[in-house]
Ligand SMILES: Nc1ncnc2c1ncn2[C@@H]1O[C@H](COP(=O)(O)OP(=O)(O)OP(=O)(O)O)[C@@H](O)[C@H]1O
């Protein structure tokens with residue numbers, strides 16, 4: 001069905017149109033709103049099906065806020081978000097619920113993103129109970145073991161607690177949790193920034209393998225160009241809540257346009 | 272890294288923790304077996320032997336005997352030993368009937384003497400009731416009131432604090448203002464006002480629960496505030512956000528992700544209020560608004576010791592309930608400090 005394929009690739013999986021996220025700043029005796037932090041201030045981009053879009057920028061530039069507004073963790077001030085062509089911005093909790101199964105997130109800090117009181121099985125199987133209520137206990141366990149193997153862990157890790165794992169292993173658990181709902185789109189919020197350089201490559205490779213195998217689409221957030229250049233098809237460069245450059249990874253490298261991009265490039269170690 | 276040790280084990284590993292925990296364990300055992308250990312019921316009077324001093328015990332004819340006394344000066348209630356005379360103490364003898372643990376009918380007591388002699392290990396009061404027996408029965412109230420109280424405080428503290436912290440908004444504002452209001456009124460006055468809105472004469476069980484409820488109402492706010500603060504910081508932890516992204520319901524997030532992570536703080540925050548319960552009950556009973564005769568409670572017993580005679584004629588044994596309250600309160604305070612030290616070593620949340 002070449003026609004249909006062409007049709008779906010024309011509508012991007014995710015489209016962000018003039019997104020603004022302003023956080024109120026409270027002050028004074030009566031805790032009134034005295035100002036706003038313009039964390040994201042008019043951002044537009046598209047993420048095509050099956051591709052990876054990299055999002056780069058310094059700390060505080062608003063990358064996480066963009067990622068979180070896509071999964072409705074922060075309220076959108078203005079602008080529109082489209083998923084497979086349909087607008088998701090006005091959806092409330094209930095209306096957005098079906099999209100919880102399609103859009104997932106991998107978090108930045110593997111030491112913070114797993115509940116210390118839950119076993120790996122409980123962590124990975126939590127979403128199964130929500131989105132696959134017909135599954136029995138043993139089916140869930142089987143599926144959790146499967147997911148662990150997919151991310152390079154073992155079945156016997158199921159009964160352990162997060163503190164028994166290294167940072168890289170925890171990030172794998174976080175990836176398994178995101179995969180448990182069989183998502184189409186994953187927001188990867190600096191998934192390797194907190195890890196040792198030696199571990200970073202293995203996690204990036206894992207994400208690429210999974211993308212190929214499962215046909216996933218990524219919005220990949222990073223604060224340096226090196227990682228994104230490796231995984232991204234297209235790169236967005238962001239500073240102070242705005243996207244200042246948008247190009248393919250190669251173009252960014254060979255022909256940076258914006259001053260800020262050049263600065264970022266200068267920070268990438270030469271090999 | 273190894274699995275965290277249980278909090279109980281950690282208390283036992285500290286000398287201070289081990290000491291107060293052992294002391295409290297003894298207290299609770301005594302309270303549990305109060306009916307077996309006490310020779311008389313709380314209402315058992317002997318008007319011939321009022322303000323009797325603690326009886327001494329001696330060894331004779333291969334058995335323990337309790338010293339016999341005579342009333343030397345009826346005006347001043349001075350008793351004098353009758354040399355060489357005494358009554359044999361019978362161990363595991365049958366006396367008044369009771370139900371062990373409130374269930375098993377029994378009549379055995381650790382020690383007894385035959386009438387008309389009486390054994391007063393810790394003296395007798397103005398109607399000749401045994402101070403020792405009353406002290407044991409009274410311990411049941413003081414020792415259980417805190418435990419019942421913290422169960423209530425934990426439930427309400429978590430419901431109010433956890434939900435206020437997680438959901439925020441109007442619910443948060445209303446609960447916190449309400450807690451501040453309750454906390455702004457001096458506790459003792461509020462205690463008296465609340466007690467006086469209920470009828471004076473109630474059954475002992477009703478009074479007990481009324482006191483627990485009033486004291487819990489005064490104390491849950493502090494716990495709720497601590498739990499709210501912790502919940503606020505947990506709410507933005509990434510594992511909670513992850514659960515939201517997975518589509519978990521708010522109630523399940525509170526139940527599965529917030530509660531287990533604040534639970535030890537909840538227990539400690541609540542247990543720091545145990546001394547307040549013990550003192551609150553004692554204060555109410557002392558003022559005649561709490562536990563009523565013929566039941567015994569330490570506060571009630573102390574209120575009888577207010578009589579001028581007790582001070583003038585040095586009936587010191589009637590002040591023992593005060594010592595018991597003092598020791599128990601100190602023990603719980605120390606235990607609370609040890610627990611807090613384990614759960615929150617930097618005192619980020621649980622400071623007094
Ligand atoms: N919930 C919030 N309330 C108020 N201000 C916020 C909130 N979340 C983020 N901000 C502010 O918005 C701005 C952008 O933050 P954001 O976390 O998106 O940056 P980032 O690019 O992800 O940075 P980093 O690389 O450090 O993760 C910052 O100034 C931050 O202080």
Ligand SMILES: [Mg+2]
Pocket residue numbers: 063064065108189190
């Ligand atoms: Mg970030």
